[in-house]
Amino acid sequence: MKPETLRNLFVLEVAVFFAMLCAEMAGFLMLSVVERYLDAVQSWHAHEIPIAVAAHRIGVGDTIDSLDLRTVEFPKDFVDQNALIDPAQVIGKVAREPILAGEMVRSERLADPDRGQGLDALLPTGMRASSLVLDGAARVAGQIEPGDHVDVIATLFEEHRPTETQTVLQGVEVLAVEQHVDHTRTLSQRYWAQVTFAVTPDQAERLTQATRTGRVELAMRSPIDFEDRTDLPGTTNDSLVASP
Numbered sequence: 001m002k003p004e005t006l007r008n009l010f011v012l013e014v015a016v017f018f019a020m021l022c023a024e025m026a027g028f029l030m031l032s033v034v035e036r037y038l039d040a041v042q043s044w045h046a047h048e049i050p051i052a053v054a055a056h057r058i059g060v061g062d063t064i065d066s067l068d069l070r071t072v073e074f075p076k077d078f079v080d081q082n083a084l085i086d087p088a089q090v091i092g093k094v095a096r097e098p099i100l101a102g103e104m105v106r107s108e109r110l111a112d113p114d115r116g117q118g119l120d121a122l123l124p125t126g127m128r129a130s131s132l133v134l135d136g137a138a139r140v141a142g143q144i145e146p147g148d149h150v151d152v153i154a155t156l157f158e159e160h161r162p163t164e165t166q167t168v169l170q171g172v173e174v175l176a177v178e179q180h181v182d183h184t185r186t187l188s189q190r191y192w193a194q195v196t197f198a199v200t201p202d203q204a205e206r207l208t209q210a211t212r213t214g215r216v217e218l219a220m221r222s223p224i225d226f227e228d229r230t231d232l233p234g235t236t237n238d239s240l241v242a243s244p
Contacts, residue, residue, distance in 0.1 A: 048073040051104060052087040058099040060146030061122055061176050064090050069105070082106040094121040097147060122175055123198055129175060130204040131196045132216060144195065148174045149221040152197075154210035166234040168210045171221055173198045 055070040062068070069087050083104040084090050094111040111121035123129055132152075144150060152169035176196040195218070199207060210216050 047076045049076045049079065049085065050074075051079055051083060051085045052090055054099045054101050054103050054105060056101045058095045059176075060095055060098060062095050064093050064095060064105075064110075066091055072102075080104050080106055082108060084110075096122055098145065126200065127198045128201055128204045129196050130199050130207050131194050132207065132211060132218075133192060133194050134216070134218070135192045144174055144177055144218065144220060146174050146176055149223070149226075150174060150197075151219040151221060152207060152210065152216060153219055154214050154216050156210070156214035158213065162236045164234050164236045167219075167229070167232050168206050169197075169199070169203055170228040171226060172203065 050071045051074050052069045053072055055068055058064060058068055066087065069090060071087065079085070083106055090105045090110070095109060096111040097109045099105060099109055149171045151167050152172065153165060154168045155163060155165040157163055174195060175198050176194075178194045197207070207216075
């Protein structure tokens, strides 16, 4: 056999040897990675604990029962320190904030059980729950959620006086929003909502008077804007035209 042929065979054998060696090393490394991954998964599951989460969206003022909850396995190290793990700690409590489906139920999202049930549990001492019905043309209830703060604006229609629009309440807290659809109504009145606020007794009087005297709408407030305006004289047709 020619020397050149022998040299080529030697090179080929060396190449095959190193190829097999690399394949074996790659297999060993892959096996090591898989074993580490399986160990990590086993360790992860070994430290899981059962916790209660919301089975579906729970609204503000809802009294939570067993159908509102489900139990899932969750890594202990990732459980919120304020989460109520046992469903028995949650059942019968009232949600003071919306709780999304699959979310842990944290203690700060529940109302004080000594304050009652439903919206009663959400009312601070000295406050009243007062509701307002808004039709499709007037409402922004599609964007307003419980916990938001709004201004109440009334357009007042009185005999022998020009029509005037005034801000009658500022920064009132929304307790609940109920959406309704009535297909027996005209298109402009088909969609309506009932919005419930937490107000003081005198604010409840002003809100009731405004709904009986005119048309009421809502203006959403920024969540960081708590300063009421005192320079709002109201707007009439004349002042609207005269404004720059």
